[in-house]
Amino acid sequence: MGPIPAGFAAGADGDLLIGRARASDLVREGTPVFAYDRDRIEEQIRLFRAAMPSYPGLKLHYAVKANPNPDLLSFIQPLVDGFDVASEREWHEVVRWDPMPISWAGPGKTELNVMDAVCRGVTLNIESEREFKLALQFWDREVRPPQIAVRVNPPFGLKGSGMKMGGLASQFGVDHERVAPLVRRIIEAGAEWRGLHVYAGSQSLSAEAVSEMQRATVGLAAEIATEVGATPPEVNLGGGFGIPYFAGDEELDIWAVGAALKETLDARPAILGDTKFVIELGRWLVGEAGVYLTRVVDRKVSRGKTFLVVDGGLHHMLAASGNFGQLLRRNYPVAVANRFGAEAEEEVTVVGCLCTPLDLLADEVMLPRAEVGDVIAIFCAGAYGLSASPQAFLSQAEAREVLV
Numbered sequence: 555m556g557p558i559p560a561g562f563a564a565g566a567d568g569d570l571l572i573g574r575a576r577a578s579d580l581v582r583e584g585t586p587v588f589a590y591d592r593d594r595i596e597e598q599i600r601l602f603r604a605a606m607p608s609y610p611g612l613k614l615h616y617a618v619k620a621n622p623n624p625d626l627l628s629f630i631q632p633l634v635d636g637f638d639v640a641s642e643r644e645w646h647e648v649v650r651w652d653p654m655p656i657s658w659a660g661p662g663k664t665e666l667n668v669m670d671a672v673c674r675g676v677t678l679n680i681e682s683e684r685e686f687k688l689a690l691q692f693w694d695r696e697v698r699p700p701q702i703a704v705r706v707n708p709p710f711g712l713k714g715s716g717m718k719m720g721g722l723a724s725q726f727g728v729d730h731e732r733v734a735p736l737v738r739r740i741i742e743a744g745a746e747w748r749g750l751h752v753y754a755g756s757q758s759l760s761a762e763a764v765s766e767m768q769r770a771t772v773g774l775a776a777e778i779a780t781e782v783g784a785t786p787p788e789v790n791l792g793g794g795f796g797i798p799y800f801a802g803d804e805e806l807d808i809w810a811v812g813a814a815l816k817e818t819l820d821a822r823p824a825i826l827g828d829t830k831f832v833i834e835l836g837r838w839l840v841g842e843a844g845v846y847l848t849r850v851v852d853r854k855v856s857r858g859k860t861f862l863v864v865d866g867g868l869h870h871m872l873a874a875s876g877n878f879g880q881l882l883r884r885n886y887p888v889a890v891a892n893r894f895g896a897e898a899e900e901e902v903t904v905v906g907c908l909c910t911p912l913d914l915l916a917d918e919v920m921l922p923r924a925e926v927g928d929v930i931a932i933f934c935a936g937a938y939g940l941s942a943s944p945q946a947f948l949s950q951a952e953a954r955e956v957l958v
């Protein structure tokens with residue numbers, strides 16, 4: 555199985571501690587439950603700020619899609635410099651913090667989406683020429699012009715990343731060679747050109763790959779800016795910072811990313827002299843802060859294999875079942891929450907309660923002995939957990955979420 559994130563420990567009674575809360579207290583009101591540790595999120599943001607260059611124009615945005623839990627958003631809001639949203643409901647969750655910077659990316663924006671963004675002064679990261687035309691259409695000339703950044707489909711991708719999103723034909727962004735003429739039209743139309751957005755991939759554990767992508771992004775932004783003949787106020791460098799999920803994964807060297815970014819920014823072409831740079835992160839900020847707790851409801855042996863059947867499953871934690879875009883199913887880090895740190899004694903397979911063989915949460919892992927009533931913890935559940943899972947599938951109970 556994958557590595558349990560550093561810092562998780564047991565209390566005196568062997569009970570897993572999540573932040574200041576004991577797992578046994580968290581499950582008292584019912585399982586399954588996602589617990590998100592606020593201290594861990596804050597610590598991660600502090601680490602980001604310490605490791606990144608102290609360039610004043612470098613901003614950290616939270617990508618809401620990683621975890622849109624309202625309590626988590628309220629907690630993270632004062633700690634980050636902006637939010638990136640990709641849907642109407644994500645926007646609704648964060649617009650109450652207006653005038654905090656909000657940018658809205660994502661394909662398939664409706665007329666209503668574009669109108670909302672234009673009327674509320676949200677930065678539209680336009681994904682197509684159509685979105686630009688709509689923005690002009692909804693511009694009430696009495697008020698502030700539409701804030702438009704262009705999402706670029708770059709000629710490169712994030713090497714080795716979980717989801718490659720660049721260098722290909724894509725529904726995301728405008729092909730890079732078509733960006734400069736579009737930016738000129740934005741400026742000529744009197745809209746406010748906010749800059750460029752490049753997102754080339756996610757879940758990278760390689761500092762070298764992330765740094766290379768950032769270097770390439772700054773280079774591409776400079777080329778486009780030169781062709782336009784104007785300085786982009788902002789360049790969103792994307793994110794792509796990954797976390798270890800599986801056996802053999804090693805954490806991203808954030809200090810190496812920071813050192814390389816300093817070099818890239820120090821050496822940036824003069825046309826980007828006054829540009830602000832944004833890094834947008836989701837999973838790296840919140841992924842390791844979340845633990846999914848689910849209770850064992852049955853223990854059975856079939857043809858020599860021991861199964862622990864739990865009251866949760868892929869309807870809450872799709873990614874742990876290997877069905878969230880993974881090519882190969884591998885085990886997330888798991889533990890018996892009420893016997894945390896106890897010696898592993900037996901090989902078990904943890905399955906969810908859904909009536910489908912896909913509902914496999916941990917396959918043939920070594921754990922301390924667990925009985926009916928014990929609680930299984932699945933780690934790395936803070937990002938792409940509940941909101942990335944088909945909760946309605948099979949109409950089982952909903953999961954609770956708590957910020958601890």
Ligand SMILES: *Cc1c(COP(=O)(O)O)cnc(C)c1O
Pocket residue numbers: 617619620638659753756757792793794795834835836837838937
């Ligand atoms: C998904 C996404 C993110 C967040 O990715 P993480 O891997 O969670 O950091 C950021 N920006 C855009 C445009 C995205 O689509």
